[in-house]
Amino acid sequence: xxxxxxxxxxxxxxxxxxxxxxxxxxxxxxxxxxxxxxxxxxxxxxxxxxxxxxxxxxxxxxxxxxxxxxxxxxxxxxxxxxxxxxxxxxxxxxxxxxxxxxxxxxxxxxxxxxxxxxxxxxxxxxxxxxxxxxxxxxx
Numbered sequence: 001x002x003x004x005x006x007x008x009x010x011x012x013x014x015x016x017x018x019x020x021x022x023x024x025x026x027x028x029x030x031x032x033x034x035x036x037x038x039x040x041x042x043x044x045x046x047x048x049x050x051x052x053x054x055x056x057x058x059x060x061x062x063x064x065x066x067x068x069x070x071x072x073x074x075x076x077x078x079x080x081x082x083x084x085x086x087x088x089x090x091x092x093x094x095x096x097x098x099x100x101x102x103x104x105x106x107x108x109x110x111x112x113x114x115x116x117x118x119x120x121x122x123x124x125x126x127x128x129x130x131x132x133x134x135x136x137x138x139x
Contacts (some may be wrong), residue, residue: 001102001114002103003100003101003102004128005098006098006099006130006132007092007097007133008096008133008136008137009137010096011096012090012097013049015089015099015132015136016070016089019067019089022035022066025128028131028132028135029127029132030131031054031123031124031127032053032055033050033053033054034052035052035097036049037049042066043063043072044066045066046062048061048063049063049074051076055120056117059083060076061076061085062075070088071086072086073086073087077107081105081106081109081110081113082105082107083113084103084105084108085101085103086104087100088101095098099129101129102125118134
């Protein structure tokens with residue numbers, strides 16, 4: 001599992017609006033080249049999202065969980081190895097919020113795939129967290 005949490009000094013609804021607008025991710029993180037959704041409107045369970053990233057194969061993620069305003073999860077891969085991406089926005093009592101981005105490999109080949117992709121996964125999750133913070137805070 002690769003996970004990165006980052007404090008963002010704006011209210012959680014602002015961060016949710018940015019992180020859940022997946023088609024615009026290429027505007028704020030170089031870890032994503034393009035995103036194409038199968039639907040319009042808010043992310044929905046069952047929706048398919050095609051994500052292209054530098055140095056990685058293009059994958060089609062299926063949205064498996066949406067907790068509107070708080071989190072979404074999507075999965076891509078096969079029965080042998082599936083990448084599960086979780087995106088969570090949690091308000092902080094002192095103001096602002098914490099965004100947590102997590103990628104977990106599941107399946108019989110998960111350990112192997114995770115080991116092979118560990119370095120780039122860590123780099124991309126860090127880039128996404130930092131890009132999200134910069135986009136939301138306007139810097």
